[in-house]
Amino acid sequence: MDKRAKIYIAGHAGMAGSALLRRLTAAGYDNVVTRTHAELDLTQQAAVDAFFASAQPEIVFLAAGKVGGIKANNNFRADFIYQNLMIEANVIHSAWKHGVQRLLFLGSSCIYPRDCPQPIHEDYLLTGPLEQTNEPYALAKIMGVKLCENYYRQYGARFISVMPSNLYGPNDNYDLENCHVLPALICKAHEAKAKGASELIVWGSGKPRREFLFVEDMADACLHLMNSDVSSGLYNVGMGDDLPISELTELVMEVVGYDGKIVYDRNQPDGTPRKLLNIERLKSLGWSAKTQLREGIALTYKDFLSRRNHR
Numbered sequence: 001m002d003k004r005a006k007i008y009i010a011g012h013a014g015m016a017g018s019a020l021l022r023r024l025t026a027a028g029y030d031n032v033v034t035r036t037h038a039e040l041d042l043t044q045q046a047a048v049d050a051f052f053a054s055a056q057p058e059i060v061f062l063a064a065g066k067v068g069g070i071k072a073n074n075n076f077r078a079d080f081i082y083q084n085l086m087i088e089a090n091v092i093h094s095a096w097k098h099g100v101q102r103l104l105f106l107g108s109s110c111i112y113p114r115d116c117p118q119p120i121h122e123d124y125l126l127t128g129p130l131e132q133t134n135e136p137y138a139l140a141k142i143m144g145v146k147l148c149e150n151y152y153r154q155y156g157a158r159f160i161s162v163m164p165s166n167l168y169g170p171n172d173n174y175d176l177e178n179c180h181v182l183p184a185l186i187c188k189a190h191e192a193k194a195k196g197a198s199e200l201i202v203w204g205s206g207k208p209r210r211e212f213l214f215v216e217d218m219a220d221a222c223l224h225l226m227n228s229d230v231s232s233g234l235y236n237v238g239m240g241d242d243l244p245i246s247e248l249t250e251l252v253m254e255v256v257g258y259d260g261k262i263v264y265d266r267n268q269p270d271g272t273p274r275k276l277l278n279i280e281r282l283k284s285l286g287w288s289a290k291t292q293l294r295e296g297i298a299l300t301y302k303d304f305l306s307r308r309n310h311r
Ligand code: GDP
Pocket: 068, 069, 070, 071, 110, 134, 166, 176, 178, 179, 180, 181, 182, 184, 185, 201, 202, 203, 204, 208, 210, 245, 268, 269, 270, 271, 272
């Protein structure tokens, strides 16, 4: 990517988009355009088209979308499928129509079949049924992958897709009902410590395994890919390592400094048993993650504290 290229980051206010913005700025890309949700509603086709016609970005990072944890995905099923589908269709089509040179679409590891072999290779896409708790979100994200693939196949548009494992890091959402497990555990451990509570409630059995990726590493991987000569395809991004939620809970408690009892609420869903990504495709392009989980959690907890003014 040319340092002067005009780059549009869709979703720059979110955790992934804001990490991309930081990474691009640090690397000297200073011609980045952004729009807040209030300025541009990406679910509106005419508004998105008008934006591309006037802003004329050359490169697009599509990090916008409705995201959330296991409960939000399950409860707001219509919102997850509708909003994500509309955003992807509008942005990807307008990008092609207005001559965008390169586009990177950000998906999620939940697009793969629930019970596929581990670690999950990119080629396992669409080989079996999806996990039910997040099927609407996963289906929408699969459509994003297929939009990129087919705009490349029909028109030669250089649109690629990146599938990160569970992301965490600065600027995450800590709304306990709707957020993902890692920010939930940071917030719960912090509050339990502050209140002197004797126990901390963890949803489900604690047995599902998850792979976590620090969002700054994800942003670095995206930049690496966009500076490589790949023109199409799907790329998993992860650490190459996972752990059960029970061990993650202990690790978060250590970092936060809380040592109460862990209580599992088995009335809450476990979701998919495991989704460890095979990261060989990206590794073969010379990229691997740098931030170990403990270090990433410590950095995230610091960000949590600074945002809460609890220093
Ligand atoms: P998933 O990876 O799509 O299932 O999304 P989550 O990050 O929301 O959940 C991952 C796993 O952590 C699931 O097995 C949850 O049941 C479990 N979990 C344990 N405690 C919590 C919690 O407080 N919040 C969330 N979101 N998940 C939790």
